[in-house]
Structures are given as C-alpha cells and as structure tokens.
Amino acid sequence: MRSDERRTAEGILFTDQYQLSMAQLYFRQGLHERPAQFDHFFRRYPDYGLHGAGYCVSAGLAWLVDWMREVRFRDEDLAHLRAQRDQVGGQLFADDFLAYLRATGGFESLSLHAIPEGRVVHPSVPLTIVRGPLAMAQILETALLNQINYQTLIATKAARIREVSHGALVLEFGLRRGQDRGANAGTRAALIGGADYTSNVGLSSTLGLPPKGTHAHALVQVFLALGQSELDAFRAYAEVYPDDCLLLVDTIDTLESGVPNAIRVFAELRAKGHRPIGIRLDSGDLAYLAIQAALLLDKAGFAATSIVLSSDLDELVIWQIQTQIAQEAPRYGADADAIMRRLVYGVGTRLVTSHGEGALGGVYKLVAMHDGAAWRPAIKLADTPEKLTNPGLKAAWRLYDARGFATADVITLEAEDPAQAERLPLRHPGDFSRHRTLERAAISNIEPLLVEVLREGRLVNELPTLEAIRARRSADVERLDAGVRRIVNPHIYHVSLSQRLWDLKQELLAQLQG
C-alpha cells in the first residue's frame, strides 16, 4: 500500500460500511445529532483452550485517542463515498449527508470516559464509554473495537507471561509474526502488560526504551559460508560489542560447539576487562540445555551471565521449563533456583498473536439515547442472560477488602454513590438467582474506575506515560487474590450490578418482552 492509499485506509474510513449506512439513516431521520451513549466492554476473559485468564489488562486507549484527534473527513474520503452506488446505479450517500460529514469534520463532538490503560479489568464492566451525537458515535465503533480489543488482549497475555516469569526479564520478539504494522500495537501492549523490553527498534525508539537483541543464526552462517567458524563469528561479535556480548549458541550444536565457543570468547573478553552478558538458546530441550549450559558457564567462572530462552514460548511453556529445571537440575548437581534467576524469556509469536485466543470479543453497545428531553436507557436482548447488555448511563467501582485486595467490581447507575451506602446489595449480571449484600464496614476502599478522557474532543488530562501505565498494572495485579492470578483455572472475580441497575434492566426487559 502506498502512503496516499494508507492515508485513506487508516483515516476516518477505517470503519465498516454499515456504520456509514446507519449514519446516513440517522441523518435522514433527523437523529444524527441526538446524544447517544455506547458502552464498550468484553463479555468473557480470553480462553486459550486448555487454560484461561482470570483478569485482563486494559490497553490501547492512548492510540485510539491519538487517532480520534487526527482523522477527519477529507475531500478524498468524501469522494470515495460519493462514488458508491446502490443496486440500481444511484448515489448511495447523498450530497446533503456528505456535506454534513464534511462540516462535522471528525470526532470532536464526542466525549469519552475510560478505565485507564494498565488497569486490571473484568467482563461486563465498561472499559470505554462514548457519548455524543449518534451518527459520529456510531462511526467510531469499528476503530474503537479494533484498537482497544487487540491491545487489551495482548497486555493480558503479557501479564500472564509476567506472572509465570517471577521477576525474570521478559523480552518481546514478535514483530515478524504480527499482522503487518499492527504488530507495533502488539509490542506496545506487551510492554504495558508485562514485557520489560522489545526487539522492535522503531516502536522502542518512540517510547524512549532501549530495544534489545543479540544476533541471529545468519551471523554464524555468514562466517561458515566464507570458510570461517562459529568461533570466528563469536569473536567478531565480541570485538564489536565487548560490553554487550550475548551469543546465540545453537547454530551448530549447543553443548558441543556453541557454549564452549561462547566460553572461550567470554574468557577473552574478561581478560580485557569486559563483562560478558550471556548466551541465547533458541531450539532443542530448553530446560535441559539451560541446565547444561549453566554448569559449563559456572565451571568457567561465568555464573553471572544470563541465559536467554526463546522458541515459541508462552506462559505454559515457561512454566514447564521451570518445572523441568526444578526437577532435573539436582540430578546434575546444579542449583535450580540459581539457574532460574539467570533466565531471560524472549517471547514472540505466541504473545503477539495471543496464542490460543487471537481476539478479544469486546463489543460496543448502545445503552442510552437522548429523546430531546431526557436520556432513555437502551437494552439489547440476547439468547442468553450473559449476553444481555446493561442499560443506561452508568458508573463502575472497584471494592477493596480489609486487606486492601480487590474483591469485586460493581456497576451502578451514574447517579449512585456506593461509598455513601451502609449496605450494598449486589446482583450477578446474568444470573437472577445470585445476589449477596456487602457491609460497607467490610470494604476498605471504593474506587471509581472510569475517568474522563475526552470532553467534546478535547483531552481533559494528559495521558499517562508508559512508565506510569506499567506501574499501575503492577499495582493492580498486586492487589488481586492469588486465586485470580492463577494461569490455569483461575478463581472467578466478582462483577456485580447494583440493585438499582438490576431493577432498571428487569423493567426494560419486561417492556420489550411484554
């Protein structure tokens, strides 16, 4: 795609055709400027097949906001719409509607509340709330879902990998396996959710982070093809990067060639006063090879070097490697904990594609319309109670128990303040038989989750830096119960509706069904 085409395909027409069809219908019906509210939320955590998430990590908001503030209906965009034909050859989008789009410009009429990036988030709770003229709020749907769903999916996967890594460094290596330039969004989300660094040079540069990497098999192959050896390749690397010397040792034979050659080069570096960084293993039985490589490195006096593992890692594979090391290391007289402490995990394909569940099913649903006099709540019927939407203008809160741990998220009507209530009757969002009452005294803190981001297109506050977002993720995860953090079969975190929201939902259902 050429740059000019890219401006069209990534601008305000980055949307589905039906959003524009509906917008024209609203325009024709005089509804296009009526205030509407859409809630964006997901219905269930990612399910990776044999394991599933107990929480998600919110990400993508800043890029959505940047996009919303940059795109507009340009003449080229309107020309594309004007060229569309209906089935009998007529102009599909009429000139008066196109003139309205041109006059509207972009999304500057919309207001946005959202749960900030890096926060732990749960099903049914609105991640993003869009309020503004119906037509433009409708047109925004596709881009909003695209940008926030994907980054939230990847931040969630990264948080799981962080969880099993127990403080070890996690490097994101997925650029070559993402979807075209969308891989950059994956990199950013990985950094939000739990990766420490990335190999992605461009994106790292924009974030002010140093990109990380070593060398590929190709380097050794070049030397071999020219009649030289793996040792020559390693020496060349050490010469150019004496203080950043991390060597990939599996091009020929990890234990017979790669590690011994690395140790020779490390010894030469040490003699010159440099501290070698370590080795990378990219194939074979990584747990076994890590133990054997550690033993060889230790024996040569390089106990402080890192061992970077890569090759289709994900949270289960990392967990399995750790388990195998714990079981197998003593057999070789090696200290399993010491090995584990020197490991670094390079995670690529399975992080950037969220292996096992490649999409987060976040949806964007109309929850209220202004009829000219007042807001009217809207609901969406569904096959199952879980898929019913929660109607009306709402707020969302996180309740912390006496230990300071998050115990439930509660969705209320906008006007409610649960902090003022003595007792909180809570309802399960989908199951009418499940309810309970929390005593206010048992709750140490009630925290509103949604913050105002855009007020009629203007940024209300500066968006947080990557570092602030990562600190928030870390703090939120620390305040989750261990059971919710489990990577397999996690405990189900409570998400509840207030009694008043529940009553409104029942009332609307009764109206629609009767």
Next chain:
Amino acid sequence: MRSDERRTAEGILFTDQYQLSMAQLYFRQGLHERPAQFDHFFRRYPDYGLHGAGYCVSAGLAWLVDWMREVRFRDEDLAHLRAQRDQVGGQLFADDFLAYLRATGGFESLSLHAIPEGRVVHPSVPLTIVRGPLAMAQILETALLNQINYQTLIATKAARIREVSHGALVLEFGLRRGQDRGANAGTRAALIGGADYTSNVGLSSTLGLPPKGTHAHALVQVFLALGQSELDAFRAYAEVYPDDCLLLVDTIDTLESGVPNAIRVFAELRAKGHRPIGIRLDSGDLAYLAIQAALLLDKAGFAATSIVLSSDLDELVIWQIQTQIAQEAPRYGADADAIMRRLVYGVGTRLVTSHGEGALGGVYKLVAMHDGAAWRPAIKLADTPEKLTNPGLKAAWRLYDARGFATADVITLEAEDPAQAERLPLRHPGDFSRHRTLERAAISNIEPLLVEVLREGRLVNELPTLEAIRARRSADVERLDAGVRRIVNPHIYHVSLSQRLWDLKQELLAQLQG
C-alpha cells in the same frame, strides 16, 4: 501513536534490533557490501488444531514492495540509533556505521524474486528470494516476514472458506478484530484468497471495490429506546435504501419479530417497484433459522432474497451449517439446495485472526554468500531434517500432469532446467529414504514459479491488479487435486529437490558435521 511517531515506528526501523547489530558487525568486518542471498519460505502448512491446510495462497508482496520503495534512513531514525547506549554507556552504533546507513538510504540495492501473489504455494519452496548487499538484506528480514507471512496466512484461510462456500458470496467482516491497522492487510489478503467483498470502507476504496454491509443491532435499539419499534427501524432503512434493503432480523426475536417485520417491509418495497435484497442472521442456530426464514420468505414471494449468515463463521462452521441444512430442510418441506444457493457468508474474527493458527512460521534464511570471487552456498543445521535449509542459488518449478493438474513443486539449482531433462530424479527435502523418478513424458508442463520483481530496487514489471491476482488464485486452485483441496486431512502435495540440489545439501552437511 501520533503521526510523527508512526513514521518512525513504521519506517525503516520497523525491524528487530539484532538486524542492526549484525549489520554493524558486517560493516566492521568489511562484509556489509558482500552480495548475499536469503530465501524466505515456510516449513509447514497452517495447522488449525483439528484440521489443517493442504496448500497456501501467496499474498503480501505488493505491500512489501511499496514499503521497500518508500522507507529510508531519515535523520530522525539515525538520531534514535545514535542515542542507543551499550552496557557501559558508550554509543552502541558508531558514527561511521550511521554514516554508511545514511549514504545507503534504503533498500535500493536489493533485488527480489518472488512467487507472484495469488499463487498456490507449498512448504520449503522459496516464496521470496532477496539478493544484495549483506547488511541491507539482513535489515529487511523482519519487515519481509511480517508482511508476507501474515497476508499469506489470511489468503490461505480465505481460500479454505471459499472452498467450502461452493460459489456462494463470501464477505470479509473482520476489521474490528484485527491487530490495529494490520487489519487492513488482513482484509486485502482475504480478498486475494477468496472473499468477494469486505465491509472495510477505507481499504475497499483504495482497491476500487464497493464495500458491503447492512446495519447493526444498534439501529433497532435506537428506535426502541425512542419508543418506536423494530418495524419502524426497518421501514426507515427501506426508505433510505429502497434498492439495497438488507435487514438484520435477530435484534428482538428472529422468527417471531425480525423475519415477519422484514417481510412486511419487503412487501411495501415491492409495491413501490423495488427489489429487496434480503436478511442477515447473526445469532442462534443459523442452519435452523436459515431454513425457517427461507420458508417464511418463500411463502411471502421473496424466494430470490439472500440470507446472510454471520457470527463466528469459519470453514468448519460453514460446512456444519450446510450439512445441517441438507439434513434438516426436507423435514420442513424445504429445498435444501435452494436455501444453500441463497446463502451469503459474512466471516470476521476467525478469518482475520486465522482461527486455530494465528501465524505462519515463514523464515528468512541465508542460503549463499559471495566471497568476492564466487557464490558460496550456506546451510543451517537443525534438530530435524525437515528444518535443514536448502543451500545455494535455486530455482523453483511446478510440474503438471497429463490432465493439467499440478503434481509436484521441484526446487533445483539455479543453473538447472528440468524441462531439458528426459527423466527427473526427485528427492524428498527432509527424508533421504524417499525418492522417485518422473518421466518427462508424463509431465504436460513445467512452469518456473519465481519471477523477478525488483532489480536493485527498481520495479521490473508493474505489479498485478487485485483482479489479476484473484484470477491467478482461482486458476491455481482449480489445478489442484481434490485431495489437496480437502479442508480436513488433505492429501500431501509433493515438494521435491532435484538430485543436484540434494547432493549439494549432503556435501555441505558432511563438511559441517565432519
């Protein structure tokens, strides 16, 4: 991400750090301008878990070429590289290397051969061959893998959906579920592989295709929230789009409300001389609902209307729906074939994410280096024979049998011409025990697969249009055996090495291992 950041993250720094580290090492060793050849190929077809592909469809080349011709090392990019520090605070990339990158500019020194987009492709056969100065050929790796792997993955999935759709219209709806702007690449690949149209407005516009769509549940919800009805919403739609009237009928109750209301509105349209398009079903038991809706539509005289199905469709789900319709329709006195002929499949999440296998493991391997006097073949050792690379400068051919069906792909040395041989001894790429000999007389045609695309950065021929690419895909798929086209447990297509290539491979292995 702001536009200026995007220019950095999507420009020439859209690469992994180690490519630049290696490039500097080559520069320091005086190897950076040495001609090198890298082959890009995949090792196995996508495996979706319980089913797998029998062939892939090549896609992504045109966008890679556009990108290669646009990006350059800009001052901002070089400033980011200059700012990188090693572990002891020194400048990681030295000024002379950065000056070389600036002087080099971009990828204009590279030549590229490739199998054209839309062609059926198989494991081990080079999809893309990059030849040129070692440093820049190395830096290209990440972007090449990113762009061609993803589009080939999606074109392949789309071809499978096309296969089960038996000529029915397939619409691509995945924009909201792709990876950020990468979703556009998914849309394009879907159109190459088998989707007829897409809902993606921007990308459709750049391709000169009409985007497709109807309306969302939100439209009906707006009317309900304002005290009106589903029928009012449908009437409003029919008024604005009398000749494009396709109604989503599952917002309230498909058979009790949606279809009867659609039929009322269709009758009103017919009375005014318009031809209604049809209905869309987006939830519930799609096969059952399609039968029942068809019966109601037929009874009302709308047998020519379409029934669009959506909701997590993929090749297996579509196949299951067809099977259920075939079994269940007669029970209701309905004509299963007639129902099948009016179906349209809207495929979103599972196409754009390639459900079941979210990445194609294409790799980019050094296969030859020029030592100043001659090309020296390079090989990469591996744990398993399947993962060994095929060394040297090569050509790839497709052999057609007497019926005109593709019977094998053969990889040879560049200098070989299998069309001139009486007999073709063929070797399995990984298994030394498997070989056979084809008689030239049994082969109706031998076709070279790789075409020259870039010669030192200059486009050799105009790249084909989307229509030409789609026609090529269609022709290639038609020339595959039915067994290879099966969506479950497909027959394995033969990919072979010529005897001379096999001999070279053995020779290099022996050198490396002994």
